[in-house]
Amino acid sequence: MQALVIVAHGSHLNPDSSTPTQRHADTIRATGAFDEVKTGFWKEEPSLREVLRTVESEEVYVVPLFISEGYFTEQVIPRELRLDGWDVSQWDSDGLNADTATLVAEDTGQTVHYCGPVGTHESMTDVVVRRAETVTGDPDVGPGFGLAVVGHGTERNENSAKAIEYHAERVRESGRFDEVRALYMDEEPEVDDVTDHFESEDIVVVPLFVADGFHTQEDIPEDMGLTDDYRTGYDVPAEVDGHRIWYAGAVGTEALMADVVLERAADAGADIEDAIASVREETRETPAAGD
Amino acid sequence: MRGEQFDALVRRLDERPIDFDGLCAEWDGDGYAFETPDRTHEGLSQAGLHEAAANAEPYVTNWYFWEADVGHEGRHRRAFLRKLEAADERSVPERYDALETGMETEWGQLRITATLGDAGERRYEVRHEDDAGADVDALEAHEDPLDARDIATYDEKERYRPLKTAPTLVNGWVFPALDGRDLTETVDTFYPATIANWNLEREGELDVSHWEETMERQSGIYSVIQTWNRGEGKEHVEWVAESCCDDSQCLKRREWQYDEETELDAPGGDGAFPCREPCSLVVAAARKWTRLEGEESRTYEFELTPSEKEQVEDIIGAVADGRVDDVREADIYEGANRYRTRFLRAKRFDENGNLSGTPTEPEEETDGAGEGGDN
Ligand code: SF4
Numbered sequence: 001m002q003a004l005v006i007v008a009h010g011s012h013l014n015p016d017s018s019t020p021t022q023r024h025a026d027t028i029r030a031t032g033a034f035d036e037v038k039t040g041f042w043k044e045e046p047s048l049r050e051v052l053r054t055v056e057s058e059e060v061y062v063v064p065l066f067i068s069e070g071y072f073t074e075q076v077i078p079r080e081l082r083l084d085g086w087d088v089s090q091w092d093s094d095g096l097n098a099d100t101a102t103l104v105a106e107d108t109g110q111t112v113h114y115c116g117p118v119g120t121h122e123s124m125t126d127v128v129v130r131r132a133e134t135v136t137g138d139p140d141v142g143p144g145f146g147l148a149v150v151g152h153g154t155e156r157n158e159n160s161a162k163a164i165e166y167h168a169e170r171v172r173e174s175g176r177f178d179e180v181r182a183l184y185m186d187e188e189p190e191v192d193d194v195t196d197h198f199e200s201e202d203i204v205v206v207p208l209f210v211a212d213g214f215h216t217q218e219d220i221p222e223d224m225g226l227t228d229d230y231r232t233g234y235d236v237p238a239e240v241d242g243h244r245i246w247y248a249g250a251v252g253t254e255a256l257m258a259d260v261v262l263e264r265a266a267d268a269g270a271d272i273e274d275a276i277a278s279v280r281e282e283t284r285e286t287p288a289a290g291d
Numbered sequence: 292m293r294g295e296q297f298d299a300l301v302r303r304l305d306e307r308p309i310d311f312d313g314l315c316a317e318w319d320g321d322g323y324a325f326e327t328p329d330r331t332h333e334g335l336s337q338a339g340l341h342e343a344a345a346n347a348e349p350y351v352t353n354w355y356f357w358e359a360d361v362g363h364e365g366r367h368r369r370a371f372l373r374k375l376e377a378a379d380e381r382s383v384p385e386r387y388d389a390l391e392t393g394m395e396t397e398w399g400q401l402r403i404t405a406t407l408g409d410a411g412e413r414r415y416e417v418r419h420e421d422d423a424g425a426d427v428d429a430l431e432a433h434e435d436p437l438d439a440r441d442i443a444t445y446d447e448k449e450r451y452r453p454l455k456t457a458p459t460l461v462n463g464w465v466f467p468a469l470d471g472r473d474l475t476e477t478v479d480t481f482y483p484a485t486i487a488n489w490n491l492e493r494e495g496e497l498d499v500s501h502w503e504e505t506m507e508r509q510s511g512i513y514s515v516i517q518t519w520n521r522g523e524g525k526e527h528v529e530w531v532a533e534s535c536c537d538d539s540q541c542l543k544r545r546e547w548q549y550d551e552e553t554e555l556d557a558p559g560g561d562g563a564f565p566c567r568e569p570c571s572l573v574v575a576a577a578r579k580w581t582r583l584e585g586e587e588s589r590t591y592e593f594e595l596t597p598s599e600k601e602q603v604e605d606i607i608g609a610v611a612d613g614r615v616d617d618v619r620e621a622d623i624y625e626g627a628n629r630y631r632t633r634f635l636r637a638k639r640f641d642e643n644g645n646l647s648g649t650p651t652e653p654e655e656e657t658d659g660a661g662e663g664g665d666n
Contacts, residue, residue, distance in 0.1 A: 012575060013453070043571050050483070075510060079508070
């Protein structure tokens with residue numbers, strides 16, 4: 001038997017924090033690719049300390065629903081899961097290419113394939129683009145549009161900016177959008193001045209966050225001038241300085257995220273090709289091009 | 292007894308004997324032996340075995356249920372399902388009798404009823420304990436174990452429930468007919484990991500992490516909690532346990548103590564399932580308390596009438612016990628009544644919100660060279 005465990009931060013205050021995690025787990029569960037699919041949280045239950053004992057399988061793929069490599073993926077999760085002998089060097093990563101390490105959980109004896117976070121996987125770029133399609137309702141969005149990928153910045157974790165840059169660069173290389181920029185909340189170039197960074201009239205703004213919360217629902221919309229008060233909401237698109245801003249909200253809420261979770265598990269050796277193909281199709285919220 | 296159940300029995304006896312829940316059977320190369328507490332048969336042909344099995348049907352369907360339906364993969368699941376029919380204490384006929392009408396187990400605020408379906412299958416119903424006597428049709432029926440997620444997200448006042456084992460689960464729903472796997476999934480969604488921890492405890496393997504080692508393990512913004520433990524005894528941890536882990540706040544039975552040697556006096560509670568280490572809510576609260584408790588006590592002077600002093604105590608009691616919403620609008624006999632409280636505020640607070648006009652930070656009066664204002 002093989003199980004998938006998606007681990008995420010969760011929240012004591014915001015019930016929506018874990019919703020995307022649950023939804024992606026449901027999507028994957030429906031494919032039947034794993035005998036069990038469970039979720040574990042730092043701030044909710046089952047806790048990271050106890051999630052593995054809720055899993056019957058002897059072989060477990062653990063995928064962190066985090067945006068970047070850092071404190072949580074390198075220290076907190078392996079410690080709380082009690083992965084015996086974990087050392088971050090097992091990922092042999094420069095901050096962007098953690099893939100997998102196979103360890104034994106001390107308390108349960110299960111074999112755990114501990115994967116890198118979803119946020120740095122190359123297929124995450126597709127989710128950013130899919131998010132742009134969803135928010136504009138246009139499966140071919142790109143020509144005539146600018147795209148901003150938004151992150152925290154380096155203040156708390158230098159790898160966070162690396163992930164933003166990485167996906168922005170990959171979208172840029174694809175040539176699909178007229179302009180692509182990486183913008184940050186707490187460093188230059190700042191998301192506050194989003195319109196200064198684009199010539200295109202239409203700008204899709206995709207925050208690289210796992211779940212919606214304070215930053216994506218309050219800070220960023222107010223900083224960009226979409227609204228004076230987040231409680232009154234904002235239009236999509238919203239007019240700012242002669243540009244139309246298509247604000248997408250957290251990329252992690254996009255259904256295609258389930259695919260990245262699967263890709264992580266597949267890279268770690270899970271045999272789930274068919275599930276990947278079906279999830280890619282079924283999570284599309286706009287009609288596929290040509291439909 | 293269904294054909295496939297008998298076939299499974301024969302197949303199994305080809306491989307190895309059965310000794311389970313009062314049923315003993317084997318193939319000795321010449322014939323079958325088949326024994327229950329009531330009867331013993333030996334040297335049976337397959338047809339003879341069939342007849343003996345048909346006459347002892349509950350033993351056979353019971354074996355089949357635990358062998359084929361439940362299986363041995365999920366050790367905690369199996370132990371839990373056996374608990375639900377007291378399988379280790381009662382004989383098969385006793386259980387079948389009791390399951391006919393339903394065997395009930397309380398698990399936190401859940402009430403689980405095990406009953407017998409066709410050919411020894413078990414069916415499980417889960418509902419809220421407050422709905423024990425309710426007509427099943429009056430409750431909202433669910434089939435998918437994961438529906439429990441939504442049911443458990445908010446309390447009756449629509450407030451988010453971050454602690455799944457808080458005694459604030461809403462009622463009005465029922466999972467009327469679950470199989471064993473879906474039942475454990477449902478229970479584990481309402482109360483994550485409680486089945487595993489209960490069984491580990493039962494088997495003497497519960498890995499309790501006490502307060503001290505749990506706080507030792509914390510890093511990042513939580514590492515500060517370690518400083519709260521230095522040479523201050525365990526009183527602070529008693530307060531934490533009393534505040535958060537009391538049965539009125541959390542249905543887990545707290546098994547963690549200050550450390551391996553030092554038990555806490557605060558009651559751990561009577562819950563069916565254990566708590567094996569301070570949870571993330573307690574850790575987050577402890578971080579705040581570590582900071583707050585770093586402050587030194589001061590002596591303040593307040594003017595209060597005796598009734599006002601008691602009213603302050605009433606208000607604290609009402610908030611701590613979650614009774615604020617129960618105080619009726621016009622019940623001015625209650626200290627925590629809103630009008631009474633507003634009156635107290637109008638009378639005793641100054642324009643800066645200071646009780647009795649006493650500032651929180653007293654002005655530093657250092658030899659008349661004070662800088663004035665609040666520091
Ligand atoms: S630490 Fe206390 S509040 Fe938290 S789960 Fe355990 S008993 Fe409940």
